[in-house]
Structures are given as structure tokens and as C-alpha cells.
Amino acid sequence: MDKSSNAYTFIFAIIMVIVVGSVLAFASISLKDRQNANVKQEKMQNILYTVGVDSIEQNGELVPLTRPLAEANFKKYITNQIALNNKGEVIAEGDKAFNVDLAKELGKDDNEQQFPLYEAEVDGEKYYIIPLRGTGLWDAIWGYISLKDDVNTVKGVVFDHKGETTGLGGEITKAWFQERFADEKIFDSSGNLVGVSVVKGYGGGNNKDDNAVDAISGATITGDGVTKMISKRLKYYLPYFKQQTDMKVAVK
Amino acid sequence: MAQENNNTQMSEKEAKKKEMILFLSSSEEKESFLSKQNLKLLSDPLNDDNPITVQVLGICSALAITVQLQAAVVMSLAVMVVMAFSNMIISLMRNLIPSRIRIIVQLVVVAALVILVDQVLKAFLYDLSKQLSVFVGLIITNCIVMGRLEAFALGNGIYKSFLDGIGNAAGYGIILVIVAFFRELLGSGKLWGIEVLGHKGATMAESTGLYALGYENNGLMLLAPMALIIVGIVIWIQRSRNRKLIEEA
Numbered sequence: 416m417d418k419s420s421n422a423y424t425f426i427f428a429i430i431m432v433i434v435v436g437s438v439l440a441f442a443s444i445s446l447k448d449r450q451n452a453n454v455k456q457e458k459m460q461n462i463l464y465t466v467g468v469d470s471i472e473q474n475g476e477l478v479p480l481t482r483p484l485a486e487a488n489f490k491k492y493i494t495n496q497i498a499l500n501n502k503g504e505v506i507a508e509g510d511k512a513f514n515v516d517l518a519k520e521l522g523k524d525d526n527e528q529q530f531p532l533y534e535a536e537v538d539g540e541k542y543y544i545i546p547l548r549g550t551g552l553w554d555a556i557w558g559y560i561s562l563k564d565d566v567n568t569v570k571g572v573v574f575d576h577k578g579e580t581t582g583l584g585g586e587i588t589k590a591w592f593q594e595r596f597a598d599e600k601i602f603d604s605s606g607n608l609v610g611v612s613v614v615k616g617y618g619g620g621n622n623k624d625d626n627a628v629d630a631i632s633g634a635t636i637t638g639d640g641v642t643k644m645i646s647k648r649l650k651y652y653l654p655y656f657k658q659q660t661d662m663k664v665a666v667k
Numbered sequence: 668m669a670q671e672n673n674n675t676q677m678s679e680k681e682a683k684k685k686e687m688i689l690f691l692s693s694s695e696e697k698e699s700f701l702s703k704q705n706l707k708l709l710s711d712p713l714n715d716d717n718p719i720t721v722q723v724l725g726i727c728s729a730l731a732i733t734v735q736l737q738a739a740v741v742m743s744l745a746v747m748v749v750m751a752f753s754n755m756i757i758s759l760m761r762n763l764i765p766s767r768i769r770i771i772v773q774l775v776v777v778a779a780l781v782i783l784v785d786q787v788l789k790a791f792l793y794d795l796s797k798q799l800s801v802f803v804g805l806i807i808t809n810c811i812v813m814g815r816l817e818a819f820a821l822g823n824g825i826y827k828s829f830l831d832g833i834g835n836a837a838g839y840g841i842i843l844v845i846v847a848f849f850r851e852l853l854g855s856g857k858l859w860g861i862e863v864l865g866h867k868g869a870t871m872a873e874s875t876g877l878y879a880l881g882y883e884n885n886g887l888m889l890l891a892p893m894a895l896i897i898v899g900i901v902i903w904i905q906r907s908r909n910r911k912l913i914e915e916a
Contacts, residue, residue: 424765431772435779442783446790453793482793 453482458513460485465561465571466535466542468492493544495534501525503654517548517557530651535561542570545652549644552636554578556587560645562601566656569611572596574641584637595628601649602626608653610646613638700826708830712838714909719842720902721912724810729843730894732802736859739847741795742802743840745788747833749780749806750815754832756780757820764821773816774807781806811839846897854888 416423460482463469470477471484478484498507498515506529507515515531533544541564548557558574574587586592599611600623609626615638617629630638699705718724728746732738753776757764764772785803788796796803806812815835820828851857856864856878865876867884887893906912 418763418765419767424768427763427765428768428771431775435775439779439782442786446786449790450786450793453789457793 456482456486459489461559461573461575462533462535462544463489463492464573465544465559466492466537467571468537492535492537493533494536496531497534498529498531499652499655501528501530501651501654503652503656503658517546518555521548525651528651530648530655532652532655540564545648547574547644547648549640549647551576551579551587551640552584552634553580556637556640556644558587558641558644560596560649567600567602569596569599569601576637579634579637583631584634586631586634587637587641592631598623599628600624600626601645608646608650610642610649612642612646705827705830708827709834709837712831712834713841714838714905715912717838717842717905718811718814718835719839719898720905722811722814724814725839726895726898728802728805728809729839729846729898730891732799733843733847733850733894734854734889735798735857736844736847736851738795738798739843740840741788741792742799743836743843745784745799745803746806746809746812746839747836748784749777750812750832750836751829752832753777753780753812754815754820754828755825757816758823758825758828761821769821770813770817773813777812777816778807811835842898842901845901846894849897850888850893853885854893856882856884 460480463480463485468480468488470479471488472478473484480488496509496512497505498512500506512529512531515529517531520528520530531546533546535542535544542561543564543566544559544561546557546559548555550556554577556574556576556579558572560572561570562568563570572593574593576585576587579585579587596611601608601610603609603626604624612627613630614627615630615635617627619625619627619629712718715721719726719729728742732742753773756776757773760772781804784806785796788799788803815831819831823831848858851859852863856862856867862876864882865874865878867874867878871879871881
């Protein structure tokens with residue numbers, strides 16, 4: 416066949432696309448389970464990080480919390496996994512709540528969304544962990560925030576992102592930024608839920624009662640995304656926290 | 668190249684036919700596996716024909732993923748896998764590819780390989796794949812890969828193309844590793860994630876090693892411009908030792 420003919424070119428292109436397509440589809444399907452397992456382990460690892468579990472005692476030695484270890488010890492620290500509706504009613508529990516995909520939930524109406532909530536107990540202290548998701552500059556940002564049992568003080572946060580600029584917005588994944596949120600309050604002095612704002616040119620130093628932390632230079636929009644994500648997602652959990660009469664509630 | 672000369676007495680058609688049938692085994696049988704010429708394919712890109720310092724290709728990723736040694740090594744290995752296989756596949760198909768869509772074919776082959784590498788990393792080396800994030804995908808746009816396909820694999824046999832791919836990826840990798848070595852050592856006082864200069868505590872009293880003497884990490888090393896400066900220094904050293912690389916003014 417004449418290699419410069421149109422027919423040859425078309426046939427070549429068609430065969431190539433079919434072959435490459437099948438190879439990639441096969442690879443994707445055969446590796447999917449393993450990849451999903453990794454994502455699940457990472458989610459558990461992040462949830463445990465927010466409540467300060469970053470190492471595990473093994474054979475008398477403290478070892479860093481790796482992903483497999485996070486999965487193995489998840490149930491030890493997480494006492495309850497539930498999913499709420501926007502009226503604060505529990506509509507799912509256990510693995511069903513864990514598997515709620517926020518990326519999908521965010522696209523739904525408020526009264527159809529499920530809001531996952533994790534309860535943890537570490538060294539006798541009780542914590543509430545709330546998953547977050549919002550948008551940064553380029554793409555999605557997400558994370559977890561844990562509250563102490565007064566439902567006001569932040570224990571810890573973990574953030575991650577899909578495509579923020581490395582070195583600027585991407586810095587939200589770094590410990591030095593996330594550490595700033597520890598002990599911040601999510602309610603202002605008059606009892607309104609305001610979350611924790613990421614503020615440019617922050618002058619508050621180590622003030623933990625001003626509902627604000629210092630921003631990252633060069634990452635204003637990512638920072639605003641974090642601010643918005645925290646206040647917006649936390650508000651959905653207010654009805655539930657108000658119903659819990661046995662809690663030391665700071666909700667006014 | 669050699670087999671082309673040997674085949675001059677045969678008609679062109681016959682030669683092509685023979686090559687197509689025997690491309691796997693005999694096209695290079697007259698040369699030993701590691702002949703001088705073949706070894707040159709491996710060694711040239713390491714020095715005289717280095718893709719980064721001499722041809723100035725692939726600079727973008729040399730800036731981006733040289734903050735840590737481990738990421739640089741993994742990136743180099745990923746590029747090596749992609750280059751070796753894409754070179755081989757293109758070389759295997761070189762007599763079949765319609766020349767009008769050859770660039771598209773090259774792109775499809777490279778892109779498919781990159782997606783495979785990305786999927787495998789996500790499944791088996793998840794943490795690293797997160798660290799490399801977009802840069803694995805960007806191997807597709809790495810000028811070295813397409814450049815070698817177009818310049819070498821389209822005109823040479825499989826084994827030679829394989830060596831060329833490995834050689835160029837190694838030449839790329841060696842610069843990445845050199846740059847990453849200095850950036851990680853001076854920027855964060857670590858090598859391969861291990862604190863080699865001692866531990867930096869909150870105060871000087873809590874520090875050990877060099878930090879106890881008042882040594883500080885150079886934060887500038889972690890920023891992209893320092894990668895360019897280190898590459899520049901490497902080029903300077905290379906040219907002062909290898910004078911034939913110096914262009915006439």
C-alpha cells in the first residue's frame with residue numbers, strides 16, 4: 416500500500432488509536448483498586464493528622480503515621496462516623512458516611528447534601544472532625560478541620576489542593592501554615608460562627624481569639640478560598656451541634 | 668546507519684523488505700552489542716552532547732523538581748522509562764509511520780507512555796506521585812523526548828534507539844541529580860530526606876551538628892532561580908574542562 420496515500424494515513428491513525436486506547440483502558444482498570452486504596456488510606460491519614468495523631472507506638476517505639484498504619488489504627492481513634500443532612504439529622508453511619516464524596520455533594524442543593532462528621536477520641540479528649548472542600552485559585556482545595564469538644568477551638572487542620580501554584584498557593588499543604596490554625600476559635604466574641612479567616616498583612620501575632628491567621632504572600636486568592644471554605648462548610652453543622660445537649664456547647 | 672551502507676547493492680525495495688522482516692534481530696547483528704559506536708550513544712549525552720547543559724533542552728523540569736534529591740531521581744527514572752520505550756516503539760514503527768502524521772504519532776506514543784507511568788506511580792508510589800504531581804504529565808512536553816524521536820529514532824534501529832533514549836535520559840538525569848544535591852544540601856540541610864548536617868532545633872542550644880555552630884540553611888536554594896544558577900555553574904565548569912564546547916565569539 417502506498418504509504419503517502421490518504422487511505423493508509425487514515426487506517427494507520429485508526430489502528431493506532433484503537434491499540435493505544437485499549438492499552439490505557441486496561442492499565443487504568445487493572446490499577447484502579449490499588450489507587451483507590453491509596454486515596455482511602457490518605458484520607459484516613461489526614462483525618463488522624465488533624466487530631467494530632469502523627470505517630471503510632473509500635474513495639475515500644477514511636478513510628479511516623481504512614482498510610483497503611485493510618486488504616487490499621489483508624490478505628491482505634493475514630494469513635495463515630497456519621498453523615499448529616501442540613502437539618503442536623505443523622506442520615507448515614509459508618510463506612511457509608513466515610514465514603515461520602517464531597518466533590519459530588521458540593522454540586523447538589525443544600526437540602527440534598529450529606530455532611531460527613533467524624534468523632535475522635537485521643538488521650539481521653541474528644542474531637543469533632545469536619546471535612547472541607549472549596550475552590551482556590553486554579554482548582555479545588557479541600558481538607559479537614561478538627562474542633563475540640565467545646566466546638567469552638569480548632570485542634571488542627573490539614574489542607575490539600577489539586578492545582579494551586581507550587582511554592583505559593585501550594586504552600587497551604589505545609590505544616591508551617593497549618594500550624595497557625597491550632598487553637599484558633601471559630602466563633603467570634605458575640606457568638607457568631609465566623610470560621611477562621613486567612614488575612615493579608617495580619618498583625619495579630621499569636622492572638623488566638625481573633626478568628627484570623629496570617630496569609631501566605633503571593634497566595635491571596637488561595638487564602639481567600641481557605642477562609643470561605645471553612646466558614647461555609649462549618650455553618651452546615653450548626654444545627655447538629657445545637658441539638659447535642661450533652662455537649663459543652665459554645666454555640667450561642 | 669551501518670546496515671544502510673551494507674545494503675547499497677540491494678535494490679531499495681528489497682532492503683526495506685529485509686529490514687522490516689528482520690528489524691528485531693539482524694539489522695544490527697554485524698555490530699557487537701556494546702561496540703564503541705553503541706557505547707558512544709550512551710556516553711555522549713552525559714558530557715559532550717548533554718541535553719541540558721549543551722543543547723539546553725528540558726530546563727523547565729530541571730528547575731521545578733530539583734528541590735529534593737529523591738524527587739529528582741524518580742523524575743529522571745520516569746523520563747528514562749518514557750524515553751527508552753518511546754524511542755524503541757517509534758524506531759520499531761519507523762517504516763510504517765506515514766510521514767505526514769509522524770509528529771502526531773510521536774505525541775500519541777509519548778503521551779500514552781506518560782499516562783502509564785503516572786498510573787503506575789499512583790498505584791505503587793502514591794506519595795511520590797503526589798510530590799511529582801503535574802511534572803510527570805509534563806514529561807510529554809519535555810523537549811528532549813520529542814527531539815530524540817524526531818532526530819534519532821525515526822532513522823535508526825531499535826537497539827540503537829534504545830541506547831540513545833537511555834543515554835539522553837541519563838544525561839538529563841545526571842544534571843538533575845547534581846542540581847538537586849546542592850539544592851537539598853544547602854537549602855534544607857538534608858540529602859535524600861536525611862539530616863546530614865545535624866538537626867536544627869528551635870534554639871541553637873537544641874541544635875546539633877553544624878547548626879549548633881550557628882550554621883543556617885540558605886532558603887534561596889529552595890527557590891527556582893537557584894536551579895538556573897546551579898545549572899549555569901555546571902555549564903561553566905563543563906566548558907572550562909571541555910574547550911571544544913565553547914562557541915566562537
